[in-house]
Amino acid sequence: MTHPLRAKAACVGLATAGCGESPGRNAMELMAEAVHGALADAQIPLHEVDGLFAATAFHSMAAMSLAEHLGVHPSFSDGSNIGGSSFMAHALMAAMALEAGLINVAVIAYGSNQRTAGGFKSISEPMPFEAVYQPRQPLTAYALAASRYMHQFGATRADLAEVAVAARGWAQLNPEAFTRNPLTLEDVLAARMISDPLGKLDCCLVTDGAAAIVLTKPDRAKDRPKPPVYLLGAAMEHHHRMISAMPDLTVTAAAKSGPRAFEMAGYKPADMNTLQLYDAFTINTLLFLEDLGYCAKGEAKGFIAGGRIAPGGETPVNTNGGGLSCVHPGMYGLFVTIEAIRQIRASLGADEGPREPGGWIDDVKLSLAHGNGGVLSSQVTSIWGAGDAI
Amino acid sequence: MTTTEYFSGPGPEAQFKAFMAEGKFMIQRSAASGHHVFYPRTITPCSGTADLEWVEASGDGTVYASTVTRRRPEQGGDYNIALIDLAEGPRMMARVDGVAPNQVTIGMRVKARVGEIDGETAVIWSPA
Known part of the structure; x- marks a missing residue:
């Protein structure tokens, strides 16, 4: 039976703003600029926005602050913050609210000026029973997960480095990416160690950046200037907040969210034409490829070998350059979603801007956007498709 | 112990820290299941029973x-x-x-x- 939320929300507009460095502009200003861009892309006026979804590391009540800044009065809003996966969850909630008739036009937004404001920004409270050991979260948690993964499955730092090299390969095709100089396996292995086994180049960028997407009902989506891209499936799961409470550091809740999202969408992992996987650290990509069903647990190192997830490879992953090389303003999930949708729009003939040959993948009908939040805590999988994939 | 007594006085975090100040590393155990619990919780995770008691960790x-x-x-x-x-x-x-x-x-x-x-x-x- 078709899931009642399948293809009930369509993205009709999207934009990013201030990616990289935006000195002098604050997180709200960048977020409002992205909303302006996304609504212009959708050709929908601001006053029609009646659903608003936002989360940032700068605002404790982001949806309220954004609504006020924009001068809109949402009849439904949500500012749930489950880290970088918030925006995939917002898309699911927007679909629910659209289908229930609570709203007609939803905007999902994010903004951050962390790079020019002084570095990584978090509003996380210190974790009780962990803080005394002085972890540098989220870094410490991902390093611990990588240590366990390497121990358990015989992976090496070189296997992790493959992920960073593939991401940089994609960034080199994308003029919008922040870091585009050539990167070799040796460079990654030789980089300064930060928290063993993770070195500097196993870690995401620290940039500024804002993003917004506009979702509406399928009937309203049909007459928009850009081809609508439909939310076919979405599912979430989380089981811990502190890394010490994660049941198995080598298995994320994506193993649960993934299958449910595929079931809702009516597709299987191999049907996806691009995979956008939240890569805050190199270990993420390996874990998510396994947990989302692309290879068995512990086998991602073999799966990615030989450039499989790099440009020209069989399985395009993080085609914008990812959080490792394109943009990572702190909560990267909406950029993951936007890249998934843009690859589909580009295949449908929309002008998504220039990329080097191969940067826009041919014949993309289905893209997976997987969000990760906290310390491998919250996992939200979303599947987007072109109209003829419904 | 009544439910009211169980939820009275310093909470599990304060009790844990008081034990630590005495040099004791204490963890919790569910009376019903015998399962041990760390970090200190209010009720037993998953089962939800209010039956946690302190025991000294083996170390x-x-x-x-x-x-x-x-x-x-x-x-x-x-x-x-x-x-x-x-x-x-x-x-x-x-x-x-x-x-x-x-x-x-x-x-x-x-x-x-x-x-x-x-x-x-x-x-x-x-x-x-």
Whole structure:
């Protein structure tokens, strides 16, 4: 039976703003600029926005602050913050609210000026029973997960480095990416160690950046200037907040969210034409490829070998350059979603801007956007498709 | 113990810290299931029963995961952060000392003591 939320929300507009460095502009200003861009892309006026979804590391009540800044009065809003996966969850909630008739036009937004404001920004409270050991979260948690993964499955730092090299390969095709100089396996292995086994180049960028997407009902989506891209499936799961409470550091809740999202969408992992996987650290990509069903647990190192997830490879992953090389303003999930949708729009003939040959993948009908939040805590999988994939 | 008594007085975090101040590493155990619990909870995770009681930890553990946090020598140098599986079952974040931070290996048997990090009591482990 078709899931009642399948293809009930369509993205009709999207934009990013201030990616990289935006000195002098604050997180709200960048977020409002992205909303302006996304609504212009959708050709929908601001006053029609009646659903608003936002989360940032700068605002404790982001949806309220954004609504006020924009001068809109949402009849439904949500500012749930489950880290970088918030925006995939917002898309699911927007679909629910659209289908229930609570709203007609939803905007999902994010903004951050962390790079020019002084570095990584978090509003996380210190974790009780962990803080005394002085972890540098989220870094410490991902390093611990990588240590366990390497121990358990015989992976090496070189296997992790493959992920960073593939991401940089994609960034080199994308003029919008922040870091585009050539990167070799040796460079990654030789980089300064930060928290063993993770070195500097196993870690995401620290940039500024804002993003917004506009979702509406399928009937309203049909007459928009850009081809609508439909939310076919979405599912979430989380089981811990502190890394010490994660049941198995080598298995994320994506193993649960993934299958449910595929079931809702009516597709299987191999049907996806691009995979956008939240890569805050190199270990993420390996874990998510396994947990989302692309290879068995512990086998991602073999799966990615030989450039499989790099440009020209069989399985395009993080085609914008990812959080490792394109943009990572702190909560990267909406950029993951936007890249998934843009690859589909580009295949449908929309002008998504220039990329080097191969940067826009041919014949993309289905893209997976997987969000990760906290310390491998919250996992939200979303599947987007072109109209003829419904 | 009545439900009212169970939920009265200092909470589990305050009780844990009071034990630590006396030099005791205490964990919780569900009276009904016998399962041990760490970090200190209000009710037993999953079952939801209000039946947690304090027991002294054996202090035996095994390193589950480990990282060396890199820090400049003038700021105190590198330090270890590990996840330790307690012999009783639960896992906790901790520091392993008595061995170089990069010599803490997964699977290593370790023994707990109540120590201090920058003036705050902490469970610290060293090779058994």
